Amino acid sequence: MTVAALSQPNFFQAKKGIASWLFTLDHKRIGLLYLYSIGFFFIVAAGLGVLMRLELLNPGRDLIDAQTYNQVFTLHGVIMIFLFIIPSIPAVFGNFALPLLLGTDDVAFPKLNLISWWLYVIGALFALFTLFYGDGPADTGWTFYAPYSVRTGTNVSMTVMAAFVLGFSSILTGLNFIVTIHRLKTPGMGFNQMPLFAWSLYATAWIQLLATPIIGITLLMIVAERVLGIGLFDPSIGGDPILYQHLFWIYSHPAVYIMALPAMGIVSEVIPTFAQRTIFGYKAIAYSSMAIAFVGYFVWGHHMFTSGMSGPAGFIFSILTFFVAIPTAVKVFNWVATLYKGSISIEVPLLFALAFIFNFSIGGLTGLVLGALATDVHVHDTHFVVAHFHYVMFGGAGFAFFGALHYWFPKIWGKMYNKAMANLAFILLFIGFNLTYFPMLIVGIMGMPRRYYDYLPEFHEMNMLSTFGSWIMITGLIIMIINLVVSKQRGAKVSGNPWNGITLDWQTSSPPPLHNFDKMPVLPEGGPYNYPDAISTHEEKEKKDDE
Amino acid sequence: MNASNFVEGVDFTMYLILGISVFFLVGITAVMIYFLFRYRKKNNPVATNITHNNKLEVIWTVVPTILVVIMFYYGWAEYKPMLRAPKGAMEIEAIGQMWKWTFVYPDGKMSDSLVVPLDKPVKLNLVSKDVLHALYIPAFRVKQDVTPGVNNMMWFTAQKLGTYDLFCAEYCGQLHSYMLSTVTVLESSDYNTWLVTQPDLSDEHPGLTILKKNACLSCHSRDGTRLVGPSFKGLLGRNEVVIRDGNETELMVDRDYIIESIKIPNAAIVKGYLQGLMISYETTVSDEEIDQIINYLESLK
Structure with a gap:
């Protein structure tokens, strides 16, 4: 380590005191503020999920009554979607790593970035507030389908306002990243070197x-309908419930890609680093992200195939849905091909990335069953759908989040976690996850509808298996969290680049100094993942010819 | 023989998609694990930077494209017949309300569970009295949303005698998971006999018949059990704290309060129960019927 590097305090040491965190403009600190707040809500919502599984262990009442169960699954969904998955990877690792990856000192608008976090906190407080007054949290499901959401006496308006405020947090983060990517890339880095x-x-x-x-x-229209009685979605006062479903999914389907795309980005970072070779099909991966984002706008109708949709509309939404599958499949093939002729170190972040590929493939392939009209009619609104989106969101995005956490952990804190414990946590999470959700695919095909507090005896075995799985999964989660928290304090110190990564985030010390780079980072020659120690295909051929 | 005319097509599409899916999942996973060990640092100390391979990338774009078009095609082809019921199908009205199904047959007979004849196309006209529901018969592979203000329909031909589950698949509030019923498929002759047999209601209080018909008993018990709303047992003459215009007031339940609660249910909700769950029955229950209901409630001491 050079003397110059020692003289620069890292971003933890640069300023002290609670106010230096709550009002920080440093993207790395804001990323960590998000990590702690998002982590808190993830633990709360995971606890609610375990509670739901406990209730479903046996038919009939086990622990809580039907009304409480309905409020629990709504709160679980609202927290997981709006307070965890949507902000998770962009707000935590986008904030922490994007400026480092681009070789710059911060995002384009640091103050806006801080406002985004504060909006997140305000939205979160709104959601929590619903617990403590009136008839309690909403019992509508996270979809807030009208007209039930207009009529129920629970605190729907406040829950909806929470999602509204959180939306602004998300918009401002997006705006910040777009400008940062256009304007702040280090000199010499074009879009295709990103x-x-x-x-x-x-x-x-x-x-x-x-x-x-x-x-x-x-x-806001729901609030207007509830408070002012304007007939927008409730047919008894002149509204149209189908209109609500369209408006809801026009956002909420693209939102699925807000959750999935950053996770794919994580996998695309992790695999080349641990294979020590360039990514296969850089442009295909980069542009297919844009293709998924674009086509993703036009498929929302596949959530409504049984709503009485016309034949032609069903035809178009179904075929467009299948077209989204193609760029996704291409990415999966590219990731697997990146392992070919790599020089692979099997580390925890790589295991999470590969588990992502496995789980996400199940999520994507079961999506084909839902995209096809005839089969969707059968499994729509059953546990098959619940399993499908948990495979995509949790087995996919959630596992990528954990992978990112283990990948950048040494960069953030300058320490290494206990790898044996991390491996154990990974194995329990992976097995527990699949044991929780795979039986739901089966019970869904058998015909068990979703959002059921109670169920017929024929669904008992699968529900029991699923609940057992949730216990294994939560054990893995607890071990993972304890391991990371303890390692943050007591882990062994590591260098700036423990994984021998090539992207610019590994060219600075760990933890990085306040302004990220003591000296200008150097772009790798020939592309962002062009590992200098790996040989090119050209050289390989020459070597073979010599032999 | 399959339970309905749609089973074969839906199941074929399901097996086709799941078959292709399992093939790809196993293939991807096997290759991934093989590479992981074959190219470990120990076995392959120097990596090779392979940036792309046009031939391979074209193949793995074109092959999935062809496969998804095939899957789409079968999905569409097997779905299309569901959109239109054949001419001459027998029409039954299926009414969903929180939290009960009611089926009304051509001649006016009503039942809580669906009964259909074997091998005859049946068209269900779907009516919701309140919020969204969905009528789902897993064994028949049919499902359709029951939306207030929208005239949806579904149809099927039952091909096998027996009794099958019928669920509400669209979340509709507190007792969503208890909004279940059955479909019974009978031989044509048995069906016709069933259709003309009216249940013997002569012993039943006419007020109780009206309560049953309007699904009141889904939420209000007759034995004092707490369900979604206050129990009917000993209701008349009971003192209750109600919330009217946001203020708590105590009242004795009398004729006027019962009438108000049927016509404008959310005007004064008994404290401890949820607002907004009951719809107005002003247009569905006549004043004479209300008299009969009150007469019946008086007997529930």
């Missing part, structure tokens, strides 16, 4: 910016 995580954040940011306002206005 790391793929930056590409995926770029595609995501456009969806955040363009689609989120639609959910904002739709949620």
Whole structure:
């Protein structure tokens, strides 16, 4: 370590005191503020999920009554979607890593960035507030379908306002990243020299910016209907419930890609680093993110195949849905091909990335069953759908989030976690996850509808298996969290580049100094993942010819 | 024989998609694990930077494209017949309300569970009295949303005798998971007999018949059990704290309060129960019927 590097305090040491965190303009600190707040809500909502599984262990009442169960699954969904998955990877790792990956000192608008976090906190407080007055949290499901959401006496308006405020947080983060990517790349870095995580954040940011306002206005319409009695969605006062479903999914389907694309970006960073070779098909991965973001706008109708949709509309939404599958499949093939002729170190972040590929493939392939009209009619609104989106969101985005956490952990804190414990946590999470959700695919095909507090005896075995799985999964989660928290304090110190990564985030010390780079980072020659120690295909051929 | 005319097509599409899916999942996973060990640092100390391979990338774009078009085609082809019921199908009205199904047959007979004849196309006209529901018969592979203000329909031909589950698949509030019923498929002759047999209601209080018909008993018990709304047992003459215009007031339940609660249910909700769950029955229950209901409630001491 050079003397110059020692003299620069890292971003933890640069300023002290609680105010230096709550009002920080440093993207790395804001990323960590998000990590702690998002982590808190993830633990709360995971606890609610375990509670739901406990209730479903046996038919009939186990623990809580039907009304409480309905409020629990609504709160679980609202927190997981709006307070965890949507902000998770962009707000935590986008904030922390994007400026580092681009070789710059911060995002374009640091103050706006801080406002985004504060809006997140305000939205979160709104959601929590619903617990403590009136008839308690909403019992509508996170979809707030009208006219039930207009009529129920629970605190729907406040829950909806929480989602509205959180939407602004998301929009401002997206805006910040778009400008950062256009304006602040280090000299010499064009779009095609950008790391793929930056590409995926770029595609995501456009969806955040363009689609989120639609959910904002739709949620306000619900409040207007509830408070002022304006007939927008409730047919008994002249509204149209189908209109609500369209407006809701015009945002909420693209929002699925807000959740999935950044996760794909993480996988695209992790695999080349641990294979020590360039990514296969850089352009295909980068541009397919944009293709997914674009086509993703036009498939919302596949959530409504049984709503009485016309034949031609069903035809178009179904075929467009299948077209989204193609760029996704291409990405999966590219990731697997990147392992070919690599020099692979099997580390925890790589395991999470590969688990992502496995889980996300199940999520995507079961999506084909839902995209096809005839089969969707059968499994729509059953546990098959619940399993499908948990495979995509949790097995996919959630596992990528954990992978990112283990990948950048040494960069953030300058320490290494206990790898044996991390491996154990990973194995329990992976097994527990699949044991929780795979039986739901089966029970869904058998015909068990979703959002059921009670169920017929024929669904008992699968529900029991699923609940057992949730216990294994939560054990893995607890071990993972304890391991990371303890390692943050007591882990062994590491160098600036423990994984021998090539992207610019690994060219600074760990933890990085306040302004990220003591000296200008050097772009790798021949592309962002062009590992100098790896040989090119050309050289390989020559070597073979010599032999 | 399959339970309905749609089973074969839906199941074929399902097996086709799941078959292709399992093939790809196993293939991807196997290749991934093989590479992981074959190219470990120990086995392959120097990596090779392979940036792309046009031939391979074209193949793995074109092959999935062809496969998804095939899957789409079968999905569409097997779905299309569901959109239009054949001419001459027998029409039954299926009414969903929180939290009960009611089926009304051509001659006016009503039942809580669906009964249909074997091998005859049946068209269900779907009516919701309140919020969204969805009528789902897993064994028949049919499902359709029941939306207030929208005239949806579904149809099927039952091909096998028996009794099958019928669920509400669209979340509709507190007792959503209890909004279930059955479909019974009978031989044509048995069906016709069933259709003309009216249940013997002569012993039943006419007020109780009206309560049953309007699904009142889904939420209000007759034995004092707490359900979604206050129990009917000993209701008349009971003192209750109600919330009217946001203020708590105590009242004794009398004729006027019962009438108000049927016509404008959310005007004064008994404290401890949820607002907004009951719809107005002003247009569905006549004043004479209300008299009969009150007469019946008086007997529930």
